[in-house]
Every structure is written in structure tokens, then in C-alpha cells.
Amino acid sequence: MAPKKSANRTRPGKVEVPAAKPARPDLAQVRERIDAIDRQIQALIAERAQYALQVGKAKGKLAAAVDYYRPEREAQVLRMVVDRNEGPLSDEVLVHVFREIMSACLAQQEPLKIGYLGPEGTFSQQAVLKHFGRSAHGLPLASIEEVFQEVENGNADFGVVPVENSGQGTIQVTLDMFLTSSLKICGETELRVHQFLLSRSGRIEDIERIYAHPQSFAQTAGWLRANLPKVEKIPVSSNAEGARRARNADDAAAIAGESAGHVYGLKKVITRPIQDDADNTTRFLVIGRQIFPASGHDRTSVLVFIRDKPGALFDVLSPFARHGISMNRIESRPSHQAKWEYGFFIDLAGHVEEPAMKAALAELEGHSAQIKVLGSYPVAVP
Numbered sequence: 048m049a050p051k052k053s054a055n056r057t058r059p060g061k062v063e064v065p066a067a068k069p070a071r072p073d074l075a076q077v078r079e080r081i082d083a084i085d086r087q088i089q090a091l092i093a094e095r096a097q098y099a100l101q102v103g104k105a106k107g108k109l110a111a112a113v114d115y116y117r118p119e120r121e122a123q124v125l126r127m128v129v130d131r132n133e134g135p136l137s138d139e140v141l142v143h144v145f146r147e148i149m150s151a152c153l154a155q156q157e158p159l160k161i162g163y164l165g166p167e168g169t170f171s172q173q174a175v176l177k178h179f180g181r182s183a184h185g186l187p188l189a190s191i192e193e194v195f196q197e198v199e200n201g202n203a204d205f206g207v208v209p210v211e212n213s214g215q216g217t218i219q220v221t222l223d224m225f226l227t228s229s230l231k232i233c234g235e236t237e238l239r240v241h242q243f244l245l246s247r248s249g250r251i252e253d254i255e256r257i258y259a260h261p262q263s264f265a266q267t268a269g270w271l272r273a274n275l276p277k278v279e280k281i282p283v284s285s286n287a288e289g290a291r292r293a294r295n296a297d298d299a300a301a302i303a304g305e306s307a308g309h310v311y312g313l314k315k316v317i318t319r320p321i322q323d324d325a326d327n328t329t330r331f332l333v334i335g336r337q338i339f340p341a342s343g344h345d346r347t348s349v350l351v352f353i354r355d356k357p358g359a360l361f362d363v364l365s366p367f368a369r370h371g372i373s374m375n376r377i378e379s380r381p382s383h384q385a386k387w388e389y390g391f392f393i394d395l396a397g398h399v400e401e402p403a404m405k406a407a408l409a410e411l412e413g414h415s416a417q418i419k420v421l422g423s424y425p426v427a428v429p
């Protein structure tokens with residue numbers, strides 16, 4: 048046992064004896080212990096997988112993998128993992144491990160098909176892996192519009208689309224898709240975005256042009272101005288597409304995530320990320336065809352169309368205030384239906400099944416031209 052801290056305290060008149068060094072652990076013994084624990088973990092994972100199959104049977108004969116998926120239950124499982132965590136591993140690491148276990152348990156029925164903005168190596172693909180785990184089947188698609196389309200027509204069970212970045216704000220294409228789409232928001236996930244400068248040679252002096260998505264140029268503008276002010280900047284549809292192009296030329300580089308570097312065989316020109324904001328984070332939405340039940344800590348997104356008249360926005364917001372519902376975000380976009388008509392995207396704390404939310408929405412229906420509930424979904428787990 049480690050000596051108590053008080054044993055080391057200096058006492059007057061006493062010669063201080065250095066504390067004995069803890070004995071070095073015996074490697075073979077520690078490994079034996081790890082092997083024994085691994086056997087237990089493996090047996091427990093297998094047992095858990097059996098129970099997950101039983102849960103599947105308890106749900107009855109369902110049509111497809113998507114019908115077995117329960118995002119509200121997954122969020123509850125992950126929150127319990129976080130609540131139980133006493134270290135030494137971080138919440139993020141443990142959530143990742145349990146996410147993978149659930150992903151594998153669910154895939155026993157049939158893997159989920161998840162559409163995202165491709166090609167492989169995009170941050171959207173990383174968000175898919177973070178939220179659905181490696182047992183889900185990712186479908187790289189050409190645009191955010193196509194992600195919506197493929198979920199709408201059933202070729203994908205869910206889609207993952209970026210909605211806002213901590214530094215650059217809203218991804219407007221995504222919000223605009225909700226103006227006309229019937230899809231629902233079923234989840235959200237946040238991803239730390241680390242932008243790397245990548246090239247075939249890995250030498251900064253070779254670089255004459257850089258490919259990247261406009262968002263990534265914006266996120267690294269300060270670094271580029273200070274370090275590569277003269278290079279040509281070529282915007283492309285995704286960072287992975289930029290990486291794909293950069294692998295064909297010695298004088299080209301790309302700004303993209305580490306995984307794009309692995310997929311396209313590029314080296315890091317600078318070892319650390321080059322984005323101007325170290326905490327750069329993107330929030331992604333999971334889109335599907337239905338609203339799931341409450342998880343206990345949820346968010347509701349609504350789209351409200353209002354006419355340009357005095358007090359219109361006040362009328363929209365006051366029912367939420369009256370029913371004690373916090374608003375997390377509000378964003379307006381032209382409605383594309385009539386001139387000077389706007390769609391307000393509002394994120395609220397709570398679930399549509401909760402009485403306060405039901406009452407506030409009913410009141411709002413009386414005031415505004417049109418309300419669309421875009422979804423109620425679990426707040427992101429780290």
C-alpha cells in the first residue's frame with residue numbers, strides 16, 4: 048500500500064528518512080491480471096449481446112434494422128456510463144467504448160445505413176463513426192441535399208449533416224433543406240474539428256496551391272495569412288475531395304482532417320492543427336423519418352414561419368417564456384415561400400411529449416402562420 052501523506056511530514060528534532068520507493072510491479076503478474084479481466088469483459092460483452100438480441104425479439108418481428116434502433120435508450124445508457132465514471136479514463140473515451148458495444152449489438156440484426164457528405168475522410172464521416180459506431184454502414188454521398196434525398200427515399204436509414212460551427216456559425220444549406228423536407232431530427236453530435244495542412248511530400252516549400260472546403264479556409268484564415276500568404280486557394284466541395292486532388296501533385300496541399308490524410312496517403316506538413324480556434328467544434332444533426340420518445344434530457348427544434356409585422360417575433364417567443372421553456376438558439380432564414388416572410392429555426396430545452404412544451408406549442412399555433420416541429424432528440428452525450 049502507498050504510504051500515507053502525513054508519514055512524510057518533517058518533525059522537529061527528527062532525522063528525515065526518505066519514504067521507501069514503491070516496489071516495481073511484476074510485469075508477468077500484471078499481465079496475468081489483465082488477461083483475467085479481459086476474459087471477464089469478453090464474457091460479459093457476449094452476454095450483453097445475447098440480451099440485446101432478446102430485446103430485439105421482445106420488440107417483435109420488425110421490418111428493418113432501423114426499427115430496432117432506439118436513440119433515446121442509447122443516450123440513457125451513455126449517460127449512465129458518464130455518471131458511473133470515476134476515472135482514470137475520460138468520459139469521452141468510455142462513451143466511445145460503450146457506443147461501439149451498442150453499435151455491434153444493434154448490428155446483430157442488420158447494420159444501419161447512414162448517409163453523409165463524402166467522400167470518405169470528411170468530418171461528416173467522423174461524426175457518423177462517433178454517433179453510430181463502426182458497425183454502422185456509412186454511405187458517402189455527393190452533397191448535403193443528397194443526404195436528405197437518400198434518407199427521404201429510404202436508401203439510407205439516417206443521415207448525418209453539419210448544422211453549425213463554433214467559429215463560423217450556421218451551415219445554411221442544412222437549415223434551408225428543412226424548409227421543404229419532411230425529415231425529422233433524431234439526434235445531434237458534436238465533433239472537435241482539427242484542421243491539418245496535408246500534402247504528398249509533407250514539405251511546406253513545395254506548396255503553390257491549397258484545396259479545401261470554404262469553411263476550412265475560413266477556419267484557418269489567420270494561420271494562412273501569417274504563414275502562406277501567397278499560395279493560391281482553391282475551394283472544393285469537401286475537404287476529402289481536396290485531399291483526393293492534392294495526392295496527384297507535388298505542388299498542391301489540402302486542409303483536412305487527419306483521417307483524410309490516412310485515406311488519401313498524405314503527410315502532415317505541420318504536425319499540429321492549423322485552425323485559428325483551438326476549440327473549433329462542429330455540431331451535426333442526425334436526420335431520419337420519425338420522432339423518437341423522450342430520453343430525459345432532450346432538445347426540440349421547431350421552424351416557425353412569420354410575416355413581417357410588428358411584434359411577430361415577440362408573439363412567437365412569449366409562449367415559451369410563459370411555460371418556462373429555455374431557448375438555446377434562434378436563427379432566421381428567408382422562407383423561400385413569400386417575399387419578406389421568414390422561417391425562424393428555434394432550439395428549445397425539452398421534448399414535444401412534455402406537457403409544458405405541448406402547451407407552449409399549442410399557444411404558438413394560435414399566433415403564427417405555420418409551425419413545423421423538426422424533431423425532439425437527446426442532447427449530445429460527449
Ligand SMILES: O=C(O)C(=O)C[C@]1(C(=O)O)C=C[C@@H](O)C=C1
Nearest residue numbers: 099102116117120121149152153
Ligand atoms: O434497449 C434496446 O432497445 C436495444 O435494442 C438494445 C440496445 C443496446 O445495445 O443497449 C441496442 C440498440 C438500440 O439502439 C438501443 C439499445
